[in-house]
Amino acid sequence: MSKGPDVFFRTLVTPIVFALLAVGFHFFLRGHNAPGGGFIAGLIVAAAALLARMARRRGLLRIRSDVLMPLGLLVALATGVAPMLAGRPFLTSAHGTLRLHGIGVFEWSSAMLFDLGVFLVVVGATVTIIDLLAEEGGLAELLERGGEGSGRREAAEGEPTGRREGEDG
Amino acid sequence: MSPTWLLPLAVAAPFAGAAIAPVLGPRLRARSGLVLWLAFAPALGLLAFVRPALRGAPAEASLAWVPDLGLGFTLRADGFSLLFALMVAVIGVLVTLYAAAYLAPGERHGRFYGYLMTFGGAMLGLVLSDNLIALFAFWELTSIASFLLVGFWDSRAAARDGAVKALLVTAVGGLALMVAVALLGIAGHSATLSGLDLPALRSSPLFAPALALVLVAAFTKSAQLPFHLWLPTAMEAPTPVSAFLHSATMVKAGVFLLAKFAFLLDGTTFAQVAMVAGLLTMFWGSYLALRQNDLKALLAYSTVSQLGILTAMYASGHPLGATAHLVNHAAFKAALFLVVGIVDHATGSRDIRALRGLGRRLPVTAVLAVPAALSMAGVPPFGGFVSKELFYEAMQHEGWLPALIAVTGSVMTFAYSLRFLTVFFGPFRAEAPEIHRPHAAFWLPVLPLTAAVVLFGFVPPQATLATPLTDLAAPGLGFAAKPLALWHGLSTTLALSVLTWLAGIALHLLQGRFARLQAALTPGWNANTVYYALLSGLERFSAGFTRATQGASFATHLRVLFLGAAVAGALQGFRVLLPAVTPVPIDMALATGLVAAGIGGALVTRSRLSALIYLGLAGVASTLIFVLLHAPDLALTQLLVDTVTVILFLSVFRFLPAMRRYSRPPWQTVVDGVIAAGVGATVFTMLLAVQQPVAPRIEGFFLRFSKTLAGGANVVNTILVDFRGYDTMGEIAVLAIAALSVLALLRLQSQQRVEPEPPPEGGQAGGDEAEGEA
Numbered sequence: 026m027s028k029g030p031d032v033f034f035r036t037l038v039t040p041i042v043f044a045l046l047a048v049g050f051h052f053f054l055r056g057h058n059a060p061g062g063g064f065i066a067g068l069i070v071a072a073a074a075l076l077a078r079m080a081r082r083r084g085l086l087r088i089r090s091d092v093l094m095p096l097g098l099l100v101a102l103a104t105g106v107a108p109m110l111a112g113r114p115f116l117t118s119a120h121g122t123l124r125l126h127g128i129g130v131f132e133w134s135s136a137m138l139f140d141l142g143v144f145l146v147v148v149g150a151t152v153t154i155i156d157l158l159a160e161e162g163g164l165a166e167l168l169e170r171g172g173e174g175s176g177r178r179e180a181a182e183g184e185p186t187g188r189r190e191g192e193d194g
Numbered sequence: 195m196s197p198t199w200l201l202p203l204a205v206a207a208p209f210a211g212a213a214i215a216p217v218l219g220p221r222l223r224a225r226s227g228l229v230l231w232l233a234f235a236p237a238l239g240l241l242a243f244v245r246p247a248l249r250g251a252p253a254e255a256s257l258a259w260v261p262d263l264g265l266g267f268t269l270r271a272d273g274f275s276l277l278f279a280l281m282v283a284v285i286g287v288l289v290t291l292y293a294a295a296y297l298a299p300g301e302r303h304g305r306f307y308g309y310l311m312t313f314g315g316a317m318l319g320l321v322l323s324d325n326l327i328a329l330f331a332f333w334e335l336t337s338i339a340s341f342l343l344v345g346f347w348d349s350r351a352a353a354r355d356g357a358v359k360a361l362l363v364t365a366v367g368g369l370a371l372m373v374a375v376a377l378l379g380i381a382g383h384s385a386t387l388s389g390l391d392l393p394a395l396r397s398s399p400l401f402a403p404a405l406a407l408v409l410v411a412a413f414t415k416s417a418q419l420p421f422h423l424w425l426p427t428a429m430e431a432p433t434p435v436s437a438f439l440h441s442a443t444m445v446k447a448g449v450f451l452l453a454k455f456a457f458l459l460d461g462t463t464f465a466q467v468a469m470v471a472g473l474l475t476m477f478w479g480s481y482l483a484l485r486q487n488d489l490k491a492l493l494a495y496s497t498v499s500q501l502g503i504l505t506a507m508y509a510s511g512h513p514l515g516a517t518a519h520l521v522n523h524a525a526f527k528a529a530l531f532l533v534v535g536i537v538d539h540a541t542g543s544r545d546i547r548a549l550r551g552l553g554r555r556l557p558v559t560a561v562l563a564v565p566a567a568l569s570m571a572g573v574p575p576f577g578g579f580v581s582k583e584l585f586y587e588a589m590q591h592e593g594w595l596p597a598l599i600a601v602t603g604s605v606m607t608f609a610y611s612l613r614f615l616t617v618f619f620g621p622f623r624a625e626a627p628e629i630h631r632p633h634a635a636f637w638l639p640v641l642p643l644t645a646a647v648v649l650f651g652f653v654p655p656q657a658t659l660a661t662p663l664t665d666l667a668a669p670g671l672g673f674a675a676k677p678l679a680l681w682h683g684l685s686t687t688l689a690l691s692v693l694t695w696l697a698g699i700a701l702h703l704l705q706g707r708f709a710r711l712q713a714a715l716t717p718g719w720n721a722n723t724v725y726y727a728l729l730s731g732l733e734r735f736s737a738g739f740t741r742a743t744q745g746a747s748f749a750t751h752l753r754v755l756f757l758g759a760a761v762a763g764a765l766q767g768f769r770v771l772l773p774a775v776t777p778v779p780i781d782m783a784l785a786t787g788l789v790a791a792g793i794g795g796a797l798v799t800r801s802r803l804s805a806l807i808y809l810g811l812a813g814v815a816s817t818l819i820f821v822l823l824h825a826p827d828l829a830l831t832q833l834l835v836d837t838v839t840v841i842l843f844l845s846v847f848r849f850l851p852a853m854r855r856y857s858r859p860p861w862q863t864v865v866d867g868v869i870a871a872g873v874g875a876t877v878f879t880m881l882l883a884v885q886q887p888v889a890p891r892i893e894g895f896f897l898r899f900s901k902t903l904a905g906g907a908n909v910v911n912t913i914l915v916d917f918r919g920y921d922t923m924g925e926i927a928v929l930a931i932a933a934l935s936v937l938a939l940l941r942l943q944s945q946q947r948v949e950p951e952p953p954p955e956g957g958q959a960g961g962d963e964a965e966g967e968a
Binding site: 052057063065068102109113137139146149151153154157 | 257259826830834835837842903906907910912919922923929930932937940941
């Protein structure tokens with residue numbers, strides 16, 4: 026049995042993670058007009074983070090999940106409060122087009138900023154949970170041994186001393 | 195022309211002060227107070243609104259929140275609100291300055307001033323707010339600030355207990371106020387106090403419950419019987435806090451509410467109830483005050499008693515006298531609390547029996563204390579005399595019994611006021627051999643308060659400062675202003691006052707015997723024993739309930755949960771009409787079949803990994819359904835959620851116990867089957883129910899306006915981030931909370947694992963006996 030995750034997996038994970046990030050970015054940007062958006066993009070990035078951690082390549086996608094969640098909430102809240110400063114109700118949105126000479130015409134929407142908040146919270150929350158579980162050592166070990174978990178407790182299946190399902194004592 | 199922006203500024207400034215207090219605290223220490231009192235300066239500037247308020251055209255400022263629901267943040271400076279706000283501001287400034295002298299160098303100053311400023315802002319918001327919902331929010335905020343301040347010295351058990359008690363009792367009132375505000379808003383067709391539709395409100399069936407709830411709120415906040423118990427224990431707070439919150443301002447919020455709602459209460463039985471409660475509180479408070487040996491406890495019960503006077507007067511429709519007494523009480527009680535703080539600081543004791551003759555050693559303090567205590571006793575020429583006369587006059591109108599209770603209570607008030615003063619007279623005695631004289635910074639904030647006590651009752655009636663203040667409240671509460679005077683001529687009221695003084699002196703002289711009588715009469719139970727009995731009963735009940743429904747056995751936990759769902763479905767399900775059955779397209783039938791196969795496989799398999807794969811199948815198949823329904827956003831989300839879930843599940847694999855089947859008795863199988871069928875039926879009827887049109891369909895609106903209003907062609911996304919942005923805001927907050935909960939749970943577990951002696955198999959024993967082994 027090898028010491029770590031499969032060498033092919035470890036090598037391939039870098040391009041895969043970057044590809045996923047690009048896809049996530051794409052889905053985030055197009056979200057207002059086509060399938061996508063902050064929630065979906067957040068899940069894609071979380072999946073990328075999950076992959077990196079499975080390959081024991083935590084450094085590949087270092088995410089401070091504890092910062093992301095409050096930051097996302099703040100961004101969303103700020104998007105809501107900003108119109109109040111202009112005397113409009115909470116969460117009033119604005120949108121329009123931006124013309125940059127020589128570059129092109131872009132559409133913009135304040136809801137995008139709100140969506141960014143959603144994105145950050147989704148990534149933050151998911152990666153927090155992933156990291157917590159990975160800390161316990163489950164992910165990489167699973168890939169090393171393959172199949173039925175680590176086998177430590179699963180081996181005890183059927184034996185009378187085994188702990189019963191769902192009873193945490 | 196007065197600038198209306200001053201109104202929101204007055205409320206916001208203390209909150210800004212609270213925000214910078216943690217920054218100032220570690221640097222300036224106690225002296226932060228010398229800076230932070232400026233946070234109350236805008237509120238003092240509200241004086242500019244006195245003239246429009248007197249004209250009956252109060253200044254207003256409002257900020258839209260959700261205008262479609264009539265939610266706005268409206269501030270309105272009518273005379274009475276203005277009077278209260280100015281009172282809060284003046285005492286806020288004095289207490290903040292006093293705290294700068296009072297707090298020891300080692301205290302957590304940032305925290306203290308932060309809480310104090312938060313309270314000041316909440317109190318100003320409460321008295322100025324016209325919007326009922328904002329009023330409720332500020333009301334709750336004052337309760338929370340009070341909780342934090344009472345428990346400020348959190349290493350003391352008594353402080354923690356007092357804080358919890360204050361919070362629990364006032365939170366009951368807060369809940370009552372929330373419902374009351376909702377009922378008033380519904381019945382009165384307005385979210386603002388000034389906009390209530392009175393005829394509609396009075397004829398509404400919701401009127402009586404709303405008023406009853408208002409009374410509960412007012413009684414808990416203003417410590418009226420039987421809710422008076424929290425106020426004396428709240429005296430564990432630092433003394434500046436007791437002076438500010440628990441005598442002069444916050445406890446008067448209940449009285450404020452009564453006064454504001456008096457026009458609704460007028461002529462109802464609730465007014466009678468409140469008057470009786472007020473009188474009884476007044477009597478009982480002064481009876482208990484007489485028994486106290488701690489100077490601060492004496493003042494606490496005295497405050498309970500005085501709040502009773504205010505409640506009785508406002509409820510019985512005597513706002514003039516009540517307002518005069520409100521102002522007087524704020525001045526003399528705040529002064530007396532601050533005096534107790536000085537005495538405590540100088541001698542290290544607050545025990546009346548241990549202290550004598552402090553007048554020689556603390557001459558300035560004594561000079562400041564005497565007028566305030568005499569005003570409390572109702573002795574001319576101080577303000578308290580004037581308002582006590584008005585109180586007597588009011589109670590004579592109500593009949594001989596209220597008048598008798600008023601006089602008896604006042605006799606005891608007189609006696610305990612004299613008892614308070616005994617610490618300043620006679621030969622010197624204190625526990626500490628030497629006492630240090632207070633710095634001028636200590637007594638300077640008391641000076642304006644005692645000056646007010648004197649000026650409120652000053653002999654030439656034209657010079658009485660209380661008159662313009664009651665005049666100010668008059669248009670706000672809608673009563674006729676009248677100059678307040680010391681001398682009303684020879685009348686029954688004056689005779690009663692003389693009687694009070696004589697009886698009070700006699701009671702003071704017989705104090706020792708009366709104390710023995712009181713000790714003999716003390717019953718074995720009181721409001722506090724009832725409170726603790728209720729509290730421990732509640733704890734036992736909830737512990738038992740939790741054990742029974744969410745105990746060691748996960749199976750029982752699920753049974754309770756599902757049984758609840760099944761019962762809820764049974765109650766609702768029969769109202770659902772079955773829709774016409776239409777043929778199902780073949781691709782949809784196949785996808786649905788895959789979902790069913792996945793779930794069935796997960797149920798049947800004996801290996802957890804296979805179960806996981808079956809569940810994955812069900813997930814992918816539901817993705818397929820979304821694709822078939824042309825919902826790419828949902829399909830994408832479902833696919834991603836499913837992917838991440840499966841991988842996450844794999845990662846916790848090794849922590850899971852072995853999967854084992856265990857048999858259950860036949861009757862249990864039948865019961866579980868019934869519950870499962872009930873849940874299935876519930877979900878089914880629920881799905882049918884959501885198909886039924888209950889309102890005009892709205893998808894047309896979204897499709898039509900997605901591009902023009904939200905600037906996006908993806909309707910799903912514009913709903914999420916724009917049209918229903920409010921919902922999404924709540925959802926991401928919930929998501930973050932859930933992640934934090936997971937964090938807390940896992941961290942807690944790993945910490946327990948590190949502990950020296952982990953019981954290796956001990957956890958199993960408890961689990962084994964809980965669930966049917968048979």
